[in-house]
Amino acid sequence: MSITPGGPTDGPEYLDGSGPGTTGPDNDNKKRLIALGAIVAGGAVVAGGAWAATSFFATGAQPAEALPDSTIAYFSVDLDPSGGQKIEAIKTLRKFPAFTDQVDLETDDDLRERLFEEVTTSGECEGLDYADDVKPWLGSRAAIAAVDLGEDEPTAVGVIQVTDGGKAEEGMATLVETCGGSTDGEAGGWAVEGDWMVVAETADIAEQVVDAAGGSTLADDASFGEWTGEAGDDGFMSMYVAKSAAKYLEDAAGMGMLGDPLGMTSPDAMSLDQDCLADATTSEEMDECFGDMTDPSSETSTEEIPPELQQMINDFDGAAATVRFNDGAVEVEYAMSNYQKDLTKFFGSEEGVDMVSDLPEDTIAAFGMSLSEGWAQGILDYVKTLAPDDAATIDEQLAQFETETGLAFPEDIETLLGEGLTVSVGPGIDPDAIANGGPGEVPVGIKVKGDAGEIQAVLDKISELAGPEVAEYLEVTEGDGYAVLALQDDYRTSLESDSGLGGSEVYSNVIDGDAQSVLFVNFDADDDWLVRLAGDDPEVAENLEPLSSFGVSGWVDDEVVHGMVKLTTN
Incomplete structure (x- = not known):
């Protein structure tokens, strides 16, 4: 293992997008090292967010192999220049003229070099040559992570794949020197172990991370494997948050950090304001006063964590x-633990999704979800857990609301939204007609799984409050067991009977078969409605034309909350 000496700093500035203050020569060195870190670590991840759309995630060694299993958060990007994901990415992105004009990236381009060019355009590293100084050792994968090293707060580090450890050491030294940094370790450090370089605040911290990974790696951690597996097939970006991350939220809540982080309302703080600051005659003396205030050892706040919040943390x-490319589409799939079972249990039916599937096939956009009995009260109880001190006030405000409106909560709202509902937009969008004809020209409608008569009774209460101009749009009709509400008569008729949206290819391409709630948009419907709305701007219209459909699917599988966001192209 090779270690570059390092010393203490004010923080891991090379991972901090805000950068350090410009207070002297040391900060100048740190600013230059920020540019260095952007090239070899942060740039490969953050700037990779812009370029990773042209990359892919192939099988092989991953940054998780260089991190210990005490890692609490992890974000990786893969810029490997070969494989199916890259081909899919290029094929998809080249459908958009703006991408071809501005980027003009080919499948055989070295993405690392293009990224290098982008992050060095500021001129901070003049004289640095990619082919001589970077390419011989820089690999294709990188990550940023937060690691628990037993300190009060997690430690931020970067991980970079290297193809030659010796050349990586030489190359890193060249980068530091060329970018105007310092090799004495005062502005950061790194350690090379095998195929990976760990970059940290100091070389000592980097060595601690390497040593910790020698015991057990994140890649071998059962929880990491479980959750990344739940998130589906590999892609070009990967994210992970460990259970242990919750303890830092618990610590913050227990210390009352949100209520009084500096202890300004304590007697000591008041005394400090009147005595210490009043007597201070120099900036150094004032700094000492504020240093006393912000000393964590002087804080005595020990607010008790609400039991409901504690349960969610537990x-x-x-x-x-x-994030991956797949058959002309880009998709984001996620999975997280179902730590709010008392809330998610109300939305676990497929009723709302079935209703969306039965909408007309020419639907432009739709949202659908299911609602189980007691959902409104469940949400109210959940809100109260977030602000337990305000629970009594919330009850008083609800009582006042009921008195003033005649509406009963939660009974009326549960009746109004039924067991499930859809909100949809149909064909015939005409901006001129809408502008001249009013709401009645908008093809928008709502279907509710419930008793139409009971729903109308609630709407009548709302009509009395809203007035006659609104009341004419609050009349429901019944169709196939649903209550239908629509602004446009023709669209109301189309909603009153089942149709075949769920059987269409454009829908199934973006909506997961397990979905329990969905959001769907068909860009091809209604004569390419989005392109038409672009008006007289041919450049915008040309770049909107490749879009086909967009979908968001959500579902709960006992202990796991799943989601899929997908955008397809023609």
Whole structure:
């Protein structure tokens, strides 16, 4: 293992997008090292967010192999220049003229070099040559992570794949020197072990991470494997949050950090304001006063964590997400522990999704979800757990609301939304007609699984409050067991009977078969409605034309909350 000496700093500035203050020569060195870190670590991840759309995630060694199993959060990106994901990415992105004009990226381009060019355009590293100084050792995968090393707060580190450890050491030294940094370790450090370089605040911290990974790696951790597996097939970006991350939320809540983080309302703080600051005659003396205030050892706040919040913290087991290209589409799949079972249990039916499937096939957009009995009261109880001190006030406000409106909560709202509902937009969007004809020209409708008569009774209460101009749009009709409400008469008629949206290819391409709630948009419907709305701007219209459909699917599988976001192209 090779270690580059390092010393203490004010924080891991190379991972901090805000950068350090410009207070002297040391900060100048740190600013230069920020540019260095952007090239070899942060740039490969953050700037990779822009370029990773052209990359892919192939099988092989991953940054998780260089991190210990005490890692609490992890975000990786893969810029490997070969494989199916890259081909899919290029094929998809080249459908958009703006991408071809601005990026003009081919499948055989070295994505690392293109990224290098982007992050060095500021001129901070003049004289640095990618072919000579970077390419011989820089690999294709990188990550940023938060690692628990037993300190009060997690430690931020970067991980970079290297193809040659010796050349990586030489190359890193060249980068530091060329970018105007310092090799004395005062502005950061790194350690090379095998195929990986760990970059940290100091070389000592980097060595601690390497040593910790020698015991047990994140890649071998059962929880990491479980949650990344729940997030589906590999992609070009991967994210993971461990169960242990919840303890930092617990610590913050227990210390009352949100209520009075500096202890300004304590007697000591008042005394400090009147005595210490009043007597201070120099900036150094004032700094000492504020140093006393912010000393964690002087804080005495020990607010008790609400039991409901504590239970959610205890129940959180982890989360993961993956971003990938697949058959002309880009998709984000995520999975997280179902730590709010008392809430999610009300939305676990497929009734709302079935209703969306029965909408007309020419539907432009739709949202659908199911609602189980007691859902409104369940949400109210959940809100109260977030603000237990305000529970009595919430009850008083609800009582006042009921008195003033004549509506009963939660009974009326549960009746109004039934066992499930859809909100949809149909064909015939005409901006001129809408502008001249009013709401009645908008093809928007709502279907509710419930008793139409009972729903109308609730709407009548709302009509009395809203007035006659609104009341004419609050009349429901019944169709196939559903209550139908629509602004446009023709669209109301189309909603009153089942149709075949769920059987269409454009729908099934973006909606997961296990979905319990969905959001769907068909860009091809209604004569390419989005392109038409682009108006007289041909450049915008040309870049909207490749879009086909968009979908968001959500479902709960006992202990796991799943989600899929997918965008397809023609």
